[in-house]
Amino acid sequence: MxxxxxxxxxxxxxxxxxxxxxxxxxxxxxxxxxxxxxxxxxxxxxxxxxxxxxxxxxxxxxxxxxxxxxxxxxxxxxxxxxxxxxxxxxxxxxxxxxxxxxxxxxxxxxxxxxxxxxxxxxxxxxxxxxxxxxxxxxxxxxxxxxxxxxAGQALRRSGARAGERICLGGVTGAGLHGLHLWQQGRRDGPAIDHFRRPQPQLELGQSLRKRASACIDISDGVLADLNHVLDASGGLGAQLDEAALPLDAAILSDCDHQEQRRLQLQGGDDYVLLFTLATDEPIPAGCHVIGHIEEAPGIRLKTMAGEIRSLSAKGWQHF
Amino acid sequence: MxxxxxxxxxxxxxxxxxxxxxxxxxxxxxxxxxxxxxxxxxxxxxxxxxxxxxxxxxxxxxxxxxxxxxxxxxxxxxxxxxxxxxxxxxxxxxxxxxxxxxxxxxxxxxxxxxxxxxxxxxxxxxxxxxxxxxxxxxxxxxxxxxxxxxAGQALRRSGARAGERICLGGVTGAGLHGLHLWQQGRRDGPAIDHFRRPQPQLELGQSLRKRASACIDISDGVLADLNHVLDASGGLGAQLDEAALPLDAAILSDCDHQEQRRLQLQGGDDYVLLFTLATDEPIPAGCHVIGHIEEAPGIRLKTMAGEIRSLSAKGWQHF
The missing domain is CATH 3.30.1330.10 (PurM-like, N-terminal domain)
Structure with missing residues (x-):
């Protein structure tokens, strides 16, 4: 030094x-x-x-x-x-x-x-x-x-293709929820732990070489980071499946339904991986398919009721 | 990013x-x-x-x-x-x-x-x-x-040996003097230029591979940085020759003799290279031999009058 x-x-x-x-x-x-x-x-x-x-x-x-x-x-x-x-x-x-x-x-x-x-x-x-x-x-x-x-095997944001599945390496929302709880004076519990000590998914990332077509870590929230992938992959779009969004009820138990969705889709600082996989690739253990890539630009959510709603790439507040 | x-x-x-x-x-x-x-x-x-x-x-x-x-x-x-x-x-x-x-x-x-x-x-x-x-x-x-x-040719601080010559890649003192002048409201002149835009000696450094036995850049001042070399090289000492210290009179013209010496030996932020050369190595163009490495720990100065005086490694203020 x-x-x-x-x-x-x-x-x-x-x-x-x-x-x-x-x-x-x-x-x-x-x-x-x-x-x-x-x-x-x-x-x-x-x-x-x-x-x-x-x-x-x-x-x-x-x-x-x-x-x-x-x-x-x-x-x-x-x-x-x-x-x-x-x-x-x-x-x-x-x-x-x-x-x-x-x-x-x-x-x-x-x-x-x-x-x-x-x-x-x-x-x-x-x-x-x-x-x-x-x-x-x-x-x-x-x-x-x-x-x-x-050489040549680094994962990038730019390789997603229409029809591919969008996967998450873990639950999202815990990082931002942990920050909120911290600001309210809480100092322990699973969300606080996520916030204090995020777990970088190094082994998962390495296992995705030559398998995932695109990869990013969730620092800005699922919608914002997925949007980075869609932009880098040539202006594609995506449909997310509300019912498939992974939820750790123990972590977000003190939030109402609306706040849970907001944290899951917009909460940053999660540091789990979001990646895209062709349909013939097996889903890695512990990972969740949350939607798929589409040709049409923009991000859409298929709600629990089966309705398709547009989401602003900027986030949940415009939903 | x-x-x-x-x-x-x-x-x-x-x-x-x-x-x-x-x-x-x-x-x-x-x-x-x-x-x-x-x-x-x-x-x-x-x-x-x-x-x-x-x-x-x-x-x-x-x-x-x-x-x-x-x-x-x-x-x-x-x-x-x-x-x-x-x-x-x-x-x-x-x-x-x-x-x-x-x-x-x-x-x-x-x-x-x-x-x-x-x-x-x-x-x-x-x-x-x-x-x-x-x-x-x-x-x-x-x-x-x-x-x-x-591979294996990086210059380090640790290779100096007794008897080797200590060289400077340029004049020292201009960086700190430029800062002083800046603080007095001056905004141009050669010392200000040294301070605003130090010139990293990349070509000199590359030319010293397999030639210099130790090298460091002057960020803390000649005495402090030479002391890093002496420490890293196993606790050696050095004698500097006051008459050989390179002086750009145009840059330090508004300082008295004592202040010139202080700036030359203690002024940091010069970003010229200090290096040691065996006696059979030619001195690179534009460089100055300012002393030699000795077995006895400590840094000594041979004054203009030929007297040998001990200098604190911490710097000129204890001289």
Missing amino acids: TSASSSDNPLDEFSLIRRYFHHQPHHAGQGDSVSMGPGDDAAILIPPPGQQLVMTQDTSLEGRHFPADMAAADVGYRCLAVNLSDLAAMGACPLWFLLSLTLPEVDEDWLAGFSHGMFELADAAGIALVGGDITRGPLAVSIQATGAVP | TSASSSDNPLDEFSLIRRYFHHQPHHAGQGDSVSMGPGDDAAILIPPPGQQLVMTQDTSLEGRHFPADMAAADVGYRCLAVNLSDLAAMGACPLWFLLSLTLPEVDEDWLAGFSHGMFELADAAGIALVGGDITRGPLAVSIQATGAVP
């Missing part, structure tokens, strides 16, 4: 990095591709032969992407999870990440918690921290993550 | 990205390694065969790493330059970068200027923007840059 500026070192950046971010990976094989990690001007890395690389970067700001009173370990977990979910959506295996951490002050308890939560997920996912920096300012976490995929 | 959250889109992130950050590289060969740039969950990249990758990430905050009243084009140029300088210090050829931009509001003039300045340097350096995100918050620019180097 490198220092941004000599006048920027009241934190003693170097000792903080040594204390909290020099981490021995706990994962078989992890780190074999790291010739040199933090400590020089840059990391030196060995890309796996015959693979393409997949790169993403996401910044999370306190008060905007996570609440100011979220436990540091959850902040560390969540900020990495958001980036890993992008790798999952590409079908990639995680390799390396860099962390730019902006802190208002040196709070060693916070740093210990943050790094503990982050490395818990990093170890589980087999991704190694290889560099970054620490600066002083409003709390922000910017992570750049790199994964690998066999 | 990906959106961080559905509730985070008052900027209309996607159209801003399309308008200001979908850029056709103006560099022969640039972009050949980009299978897919911005627009999906992640970029898809083809690493050059037989090369290792070098990765760095640096965040620049308004008011901390650049002044609030610096022109947007200079902010874009400078924030990328700082990262390219880390690639230069490793001897790497630039390949790709990702940009996380945090903006307090959508100011299209500012965005146009920022992207213009950033792409001016990106095109000159042959590096392609492949992804990132835009979020709303206090102005911050987090860039992750990747370069390539033939």
Whole structure:
């Protein structure tokens, strides 16, 4: 890791990095591709032969992407999870990440918690921290993550075709509902857990290589993210089946029917995969067919009553 | 590029990205390694065969790493330059970068200027923007840059040996002096130019592969960065020759002798390379031998009068 500026070192950046971010990976094989990690001007890395690389970067700001009173370990977990979910959506295996951490002050308890939560997920996912920096300012976490995929096999948003099935890797709505409950003062329960620690679907993404025609992760909500797929696939449309939308009643039990639908279709921050499959592809275990791709642009919902209603791509509020 | 959250889109992130950050590289060969740039969950990249990758990430905050009243084009140029300088210090050829931009509001003039300045340097350096995100918050620019180097040839901080010469790729002191002048209201002149638009020494770094035993870029000042090399090389020491310190009198003309020395030895943000060379290696054109590595730990200065004085690794103030 490198220092941004000599006048920027009241934190003693170097000792903080040594204390909290020099981490021995706990994962078989992890780190074999790291010739040199933090400590020089840059990391030196060995890309796996015959693979393409997949790169993403996401910044999370306190008060905007996570609440100011979220436990540091959850902040560390969540900020990495958001980036890993992008790798999952590409079908990639995680390799390396860099962390730019902006802190208002040196709070060693916070740093210990943050790094503990982050490395818990990093170890589980087999991704190694290889560099970054620490600066002083409003709390922000910017992570750049790199994964690998066999050449030509990365999943994209652009391959959906009319007639294909639209699938979800899990239930949606829990992330946004968890945020709502958090804002109401709740600190536990399954929706809160989804919100604090989203589970990037890395194994599912990898299993979809050469099978799914398009894939995206649900960060903006089913309607908005499905719309990204339809746009990227040449302006196609879709019909969703209300009766087929997966619902975890235990998670959304305190919502009325209308709010459940809104969360399922518009709730972001779920980080489950949405993907399209040709009709002869088997549905992966734990996944749900929620509709199909159509030639006609726009998204339609077949209601419980069998009626076909147009949905705005912008979301449920126009339904 | 990906959106961080559905509730985070008052900027209309996607159209801003399309308008200001979908850029056709103006560099022969640039972009050949980009299978897919911005627009999906992640970029898809083809690493050059037989090369290792070098990765760095640096965040620049308004008011901390650049002044609030610096022109947007200079902010874009400078924030990328700082990262390219880390690639230069490793001897790497630039390949790709990702940009996380945090903006307090959508100011299209500012965005146009920022992207213009950033792409001016990106095109000159042959590096392609492949992804990132835009979020709303206090102005911050987090860039992750990747370069390539033939396997085993990356320059490190750790290879210096006693007896070797210590070299600088250019004059130092101009970056910090430029900041001082800026704070006094000056907006032009050679020191201001160094400060606004540092020149990463990419060609010099590449030419030092298999020649320099250690290399670093001057971000913290000569004493602090030389100390990083000495530490990484097993606790060696160094003697610097005051008479040999390169001075651009035109740049530091308005400083007294003592302040000139302080800027030369402690001024950060110069982004020239400091490297060590065995005695039989020719000195690259434009570079300056400023001293030599010694077995005894610590940094010493041979003054103009021939006296040997100890310098604190922390810097000039203890001299």
